[in-house]
Amino acid sequence: MTVLLRSLQTAVPPTVLKQAEARDVFAAQEGLTRLGTRLVRTCFDAAAIDTRHSAVAEFSWDLPDTAPDFFDPAAGRILNPSTKTRNDVFVREATPLFTETARGALEAADGIGPEDVTHVITVSCTGFFNPGPDYRVVRELGLRPSVQRFHLGFMGCYAAFPALRAAKLFCEADPNAVVLVAIVELCTLHVRSSNNPDTILGASLFADGAAAAVITARDLPLTRPALSLDAFETTLTPVGEDTMAWNIGDQGFEMVLGSYVPHIIDDHITGALEPLLAGDPALAGRPHNGIEHWAIHPGGRSIVDKVVARLGLSEAQAEPARETLREFGNMSSATIMFVFERILGLPLPDGESGAPGSERVCAMAFGPGLTIETALLTRVNP
Known part of the structure; x- marks a missing residue:
């Protein structure tokens, strides 16, 4: 049975953060030590990011707000709102992103309508509300009230993988199932000024x-490239539990993102891939760079660098991850879907129609634990 990701829709909020401008704002904050200022400039300049997007409209210099919560443009000062204030913005801004991307994905899935959806899986680690985004998707898209709903919360950057794995399992259990997965991460709600290296890096x-x-898994004609969800694996590294974490504080959620994370991934990525690749005889003994496409979660430039070097990948194979990072930054669990979108948009082999099953994709993401999620997919061409 072939389970296909048949359509994919992405979106970003309208406020654009230019990396150089954001760097200068953070570096100018009161209370920064000389070391803190140097760390801000080093981290922002080394990130290999040009632009990011934010759901916080106040981060635009053009907003005439006399009572700002997040950023005072007149003083150039980053404010420190409460967790409730930040979460209230999540409820307001995340809801339309959940519903609009879900609607777009459904409209792009040829031969499938709202009445066909049997399961909804929503994902986020940057805010909470209930009735939650799963409920909103069902109500606002006019799905059947009997749709089974699931929300994966607070898992971190790798959460798209358990969501897709669950969707695959639902479809294998019921070949008539149609699963709608929707992911929204509003990480910039939790930014703050600090001398803490983890906070600066985040x-x-x-x-x-x-x-x-x-x-x-429904047998429907393809009009555009799709992704076959072939296999998934999960690995917990023996070290690193304290180097990546996501905690709830009084002034927002607090990121722990140690500088040693790329080294841990470097040490353990080949071992994490072994059970995934061993399960496919066609890949047994094949060099890593012999797999056509690599969907690497770009948690940061150094993470991509380590994976590419350790696996011997080409820059062409790393490009979907690097370009996603450059244009959008790290959007937590939503990021890997943007990488998939780039891979789906690549030209067909030799400019011609490819044979179904001809292009393999190996995907990975990293998160608290330290957790490494991996997946094998196939780009199926129409």
Whole structure:
């Protein structure tokens, strides 16, 4: 049975953060030590990011707000609102991103309508509300009230993988199932000024974004490339529990993102891939760079650098991850869907129609734990 990701829709909020401008704002904050200022400039400049997007309209210099919560443009000062204030913005701004991307993915799935959806899976680690985004998607898209709903919360950057794995399992259990997955992460709600290296690193990387996909095993004609969800694996590294974490504080959620994370991934990525690749006889003994496409979660430039060097990948194979990072930053669990979108948009082999099953994709993401999620997919061409 072939389970396909048949359509994919992505979106970002309208406020654009230019990396150089954001760097200068963070570096000018009161209370920064000389070391803190140097760390801000180093982290922002080394991030390999040009632009990011934010759901916080106040981060635009053009907003005439006399009582700002997040940013005072007149003083150039980053404010420190409460967790409730930040979460209230999540409720207001995340809801339309969930519903609009879900609607777009459903409209792009040929032969499937709202009445066909059997499961909804929503994902986020940057805010909470209930009735939640799963409920909103069902109500606002006019789905059947009997649709089974699931929300994966607070898992971090790798959460798209368990969502897609669950969708695959639902479709294998019921070949008529149609699963709608929707992901929204509003990471910039939790930025703050600090001398803490983890906080500075997070402020230089994280961004907001949304994605949705329709997954089904139904036998329907293809009009555009799709992704076959072939296999998934999960690995917990023996070290690193304290180097990546996501905690709830009084002034927002607090990121722990140690500088040693890329080294841990470097040490353990080949071992994490072994059980995934061993399960496919066609890949047994094949060099890593012999797999056509690599969907690497760009948690940061150094993470992509380590994976590319350790696996011997080409820059062409790394380009979907690097370009996603450059244009959008790290949007937590939504990011890998943007990488998939780039791979789906690549030209067909030799400019001609490819044979179904001809292009393999190996995907990976990293998160608290330290957790490494991996997946094998196939780009199926129409």
